[in-house]
Amino acid sequence: MRTQIEDVETESDHDEATIRLDSLTKRYGDVTANDGISFDVEAGEIFGYLGPNGAGKTTTIRLLLGLIKPTSGTAEVLGEDIRDRRALTEAKANVGYLPDTLGFEERLTGRQALDYFARMRGDERRDELLELFRPPLDKSIETYSHGNKRMLGIVQAFMHDPDLVILDEPTSGLDPLKQDRMHLFLEEERDAGKTIFFSSHVLSEVQRVCDRVGIIREGELVALEDIDDLLKRGGKQVRVHLAEPVDEQRFTTEEMIDVEVVDRTVRFTYTGEPAALLEHLVQYELEDVEIGDPQLDEIFKHYYGDDGLVGGE
């Protein structure tokens, strides 16, 4: 894994990095929330920061914003060292941030809250964004649903047209339709030259929108790779319920791994193309099929080993 990270680093053009983490470490007593994390986020990419809940994603983000101080190591955001408070404060004029927990002034209406942020950093794209994401602006925020709060958060994060936007679990609480809209919006923003740092614990989401991904587990960066490589490692979790018992040898193809057959039910992880899987399955008499995303933990187990390190590389 070490070699992998170093490879990516040497390939990248150092001058273009929008975010650069250099052995960034944060300890709380005995707990190491971030353990020597290093990677770069290039200008104009959507970088996915993937990890299970409690892995240390929010800690990294709060370090990048200067809300907490690193125990050792450092990072640069838009070229400014996060330990240089003054420089970082100025750089924030060009950063948007959507926190995981949205702390608005609950008594304000959505409009008043946006006015409040606009006074601190501008709002030239506010109207355009409010056509895409529509929180009820004239109601007070304390009456907002979780999804509406998140939409208000998205608008405030982008409304001053920043070069870099840091999103902490941006789609949690959004219905699938709005999630799709958000994903499309992020891709358009990326194509317009924005850099997006996107944390999530949902693999499929990261697979769909991100260009590169860093995987964090228990405070350590366990992988850093292009999304295509991750797709190969990811696969789909499939459960097939057949009308009759089946011969495992005959049913199994090369793309299936971890095949488990119990009577008429077959479970496996499928690493090939979805169309090929469906073509293969229709040859059998099926009673039920479930195709889902594997849990992150399972990916770790299969591809990075239980100790969080890449096995056999």
Place this chain on the structure above:
Amino acid sequence: MTAILRIESRKRVRGSVVLIAVFALLSALYFSMFPGIQEEMDVLEEAFPGFMFELFRIEELHTIEGFIAAEIYSFFWVLLLGIYFAYIGAGLIARDVQDRRMDLILSNPISRESVVLQKVGALWVPLVALNVGVALIVYVGAILIGEAFNPVALAMVHLLSVPYLLVCAATGLVASVVVDRVRTARAAALGLVVVLWLVEGVSRIDPDFEWVGAAAPSRYYDHTAILVHEEYAFGDAGILLAAFLVLVAVAVFVFTRRDI
């Protein structure tokens, strides 16, 4: 960059209005009572032990100045309003940190110094509202019952209380940047203001121990001296103002260096 000052000022309006209403009610009560009991004040003065008068700095109860100083300023203004300002001060930072509002505030190109100073600046709302409002209520109240205050003394009792209230607020502010949980910060600030007030009051009873109260803010604001004797201790107010500035500087120093 005054966005925070504006929003914080708005938050202070409701509490200020409520407190003015409370002082209006209290004033109505005491002014309507005064003409009836003015003559019997010596009975009252004899009925209470002397240290109570020391503790609350009560003198000349049979004059309107002494009566109002004792009834409204000694307890409600010095102690209760001091507590109120400490309570607000203790909420300024800790509340936003606890509710994660501070994350969003600090994602703006705003320095932490500016956040603290704008929040402290918003204290102008209760300071102006209460000092103007209550001064007018007391002045008019006295006229209504056929008495009169020296307007300069009345203005001074309010003006010189501003540094005192600021010190109470700054005590809360320091608790607010040190402690993460807002309830703890408020309890600490309130406790400190009450204990210091009590220590100062008790220390005045025995001249040998008077020095003990020197660290308490209430030592430097004597409402009875101002109203009854028309003595204006500008030097003491200066000490309070200096203490306020030091406490705010400490709060800024701590807040700019800590994790939130």
